[in-house]
Amino acid sequence: MYRCTEISGIVLAAGHSSRMGENKLLMPWGEQCVVRSVVHKVCGLGLAEVVVVTGHQGVRVQEHLDGYPVRTVHNPDFAKGMASSIRAGGGRVGGKGYLLVLGDMPKVGEETMGIVAGALDRDTAIVVPVMDGRRGHPVAFGSAYREELLHLEGDRGARSIVGKYRARVIEVEVDDPGVFVDVDTPEAYRAALRT
Numbered sequence: 001m002y003r004c005t006e007i008s009g010i011v012l013a014a015g016h017s018s019r020m021g022e023n024k025l026l027m028p029w030g031e032q033c034v035v036r037s038v039v040h041k042v043c044g045l046g047l048a049e050v051v052v053v054t055g056h057q058g059v060r061v062q063e064h065l066d067g068y069p070v071r072t073v074h075n076p077d078f079a080k081g082m083a084s085s086i087r088a089g090g091g092r093v094g095g096k097g098y099l100l101v102l103g104d105m106p107k108v109g110e111e112t113m114g115i116v117a118g119a120l121d122r123d124t125a126i127v128v129p130v131m132d133g134r135r136g137h138p139v140a141f142g143s144a145y146r147e148e149l150l151h152l153e154g155d156r157g158a159r160s161i162v163g164k165y166r167a168r169v170i171e172v173e174v175d176d177p178g179v180f181v182d183v184d185t186p187e188a189y190r191a192a193l194r195t
Contacts, residue, residue, distance in 0.1 A: 136179025
């Protein structure tokens with residue numbers, strides 16, 4: 001079993017928020033904004049390092065993360081999709097594994113993130129949280145997938161790698177509906193605030 005101190009966190013916070021109409025990452029979430037809430041939890045895990053990949057309004061996003069022990073990496077190709085951000089972040093981290101966290105999923109609990117990271121037990125493992133038979137986020141990858149993560153294309157993230165190595169996937173049961181909740185649209189954001 002790896003320790004969290006051997007795993008790198010990559011927070012994907014580069015998207016254009018085209019369906020929201022404004023930058024969803026900077027919208028209010030409690031006393032913080034969406035992305036700051038996510039980063040706060042990731043930083044609480046005691047990971048080896050945390051990299052935040054920025055893109056759209058990168059300077060503004062970075063300003064909202066002042067005070068957190070993170071490195072920001074700007075992805076100039078963010079408009080090409082999530083894979084470009086995974087490549088940008090993955091190219092800047094080491095460690096025995098990688099916890100990929102979506103910056104627009106503020107309802108995922110810190111405990112859930114820790115369970116996923118903590119279940120990464122070998123370099124060929126892939127860990128996904130599951131609730132009621134459905135897979136959610138975040139997802140952890142062992143270091144065996146580094147090169148494939150660095151060569152992803154498109155906007156489907158790392159889903160292709162999870163599908164390719166089905167037999168290596170470790171599903172961890174969680175009691176956290178937040179693993180399914182992103183705030184991509186005004187309706188989704190309002191619904192997430194109500195629950």
